[in-house]
Amino acid sequence: MIFIADSGSTKTDWRIVSSDTELGQAQTAGFNPMYQEADEIYQEIHDVLLPQLSDKNPDAIYYYGAGCSSPERNKRVEDALLRIFPNAFISVDHDLLAAARALCGRNPGIACILGTGSNTCLYDGTNIIDNVPSLGFLLGDEGSGAFMGKLLIKAYLYRELPEDLATSLKNTYNLTKDGILDTLYSAAIPSRYMATFAKFMYDKQKHPVIHGMIYENFSEFFERHVVKYKGHETLPVNFVGSIAYHFGDILKQVAKKYGLHVETILKSPSEGLIKYHQELLQTFGTPKKA
Template sequence: MILIADSGSTKTDWRMIDATGVHEQVYTAGINPQYIDAVQIYSIFEAELLPKLQEKSPTIIYYYGAGCSSPDRNLRVEQALRKAFPASEVHVDHDLLAAARALCGHQPGVACILGTGSNSCLYDGKNIVDNVPSLGFLMGDEGSGAYLGKMLIRAYLYRELPEELATSLKNRYNLTKDGILDAVYYSDMPSTYLATFAKFMSEKRKDPVIHAMIYQNFDEFFERHVCKYKGFTEVPVNFVGSIAYHFSDTLHQVAQKYGAHIGTIITSPSEGLIAYHLELMAQGQGK
């Protein structure tokens, strides 16, 4: 048995599989070691994962997670996993590798994540060969739900939204300036908070002001990320994440502007990762 985890800042999708397919599926809270430490991560495992697995212990754990972009951050997740599963072999990798493996398999392409946060890479069918860095919600995250939310809330606080739209937003979320600033600057997961407003924007997407924000969000992502990859117009540009999926119509419009060809758009990499690891198991590279 192997356990595959696809973890974002909002939720984590766990799949226990063997050569015959999926045996268990569990969802827990999102995990991002950029914001929480090993103790906090383990508390999520203890409360939400271990009881549902009912003492089942995988031989190998493949964990792909948001924020797992440095040895120190990866170690936080690894320590928590080893405490929860002391007999298991543990591999912790960036969620960008999960996206590339799930979207591209063994073929070259550009793999992009547009969920709570954003990231992208150029994949040669085996390895990530180029990556324009993701700078997080304070300095970057173009294309993401957090970036969309930041655009909307900034416009709201600066009184740039039409009155009817501003009133609807305020009443829907009971917004106050102090409450917004506390959630952004003092909470553990500010990007998750900002991304919650993407649902409102999806419902109001026909409003020209909202549509312009959605378009700008993707336009900045293409300009600052996708267009930096050599030959990006010659290979499929693939996307995973709820923002890419639910706003795919506007995403296609922006891609056409830059001469890019969109290949696959999926909400989650889990199914692609399962197929990838089942193939490895068939080849004797994973038990």
């Protein structure tokens, strides 16, 4: 029995599987070791995940997460998991590898994450062979819910929104300038706060001003990331994440402008990851802890 964890900055989906069956699932808050230490991650797993498991103990845990981009950060997650599951084989990898495996399987392609944050890679069917860096919330995250929220809130605070939109936004979220700035700069993970405004943009996406912002968001994403990859003109471009899923029609419109072929859009990588890891289990069996 193995656990597969797909963790974004907002939530973590846990799937419990055998070589041919899904045995259960659970959900906890998201983790990001760029901002969180092992103790905080451990506490959420202990307090929220364990009560959902019904005494299930994994032989192996495959954890894919936002921010898991260096050995030091990955070790924070690994240490938290080992404190609770000391006998399990544990693999911690970047959520970008999860996206590539879930979207492309063993075929080459461009894999993209568009959720609270954003990232991309060029995948050869086995490994990630190129990655235009994701610069995170402060400098990048083009295409993401957080970037979308920043576009909206900046336009609101700079008094650039039409009165009908500004009034609707203010009333929906009970906004004040000080409230926005206090929340943004005191939040442990500020991208989560900005991404909450994506729902407003989804609801108002037919308004020409909002449609233009969404279009701008995706245009920046393709310009700064996807078109930088060798072979982007012919390779399939695949997406996973809530923003790609809910704004798929506009995303495809922008992709067409760049001559790109969008092949797959998934809300979550979980199903693709389950298939990928079940095939590994069937072929190689359960890995053993070193």
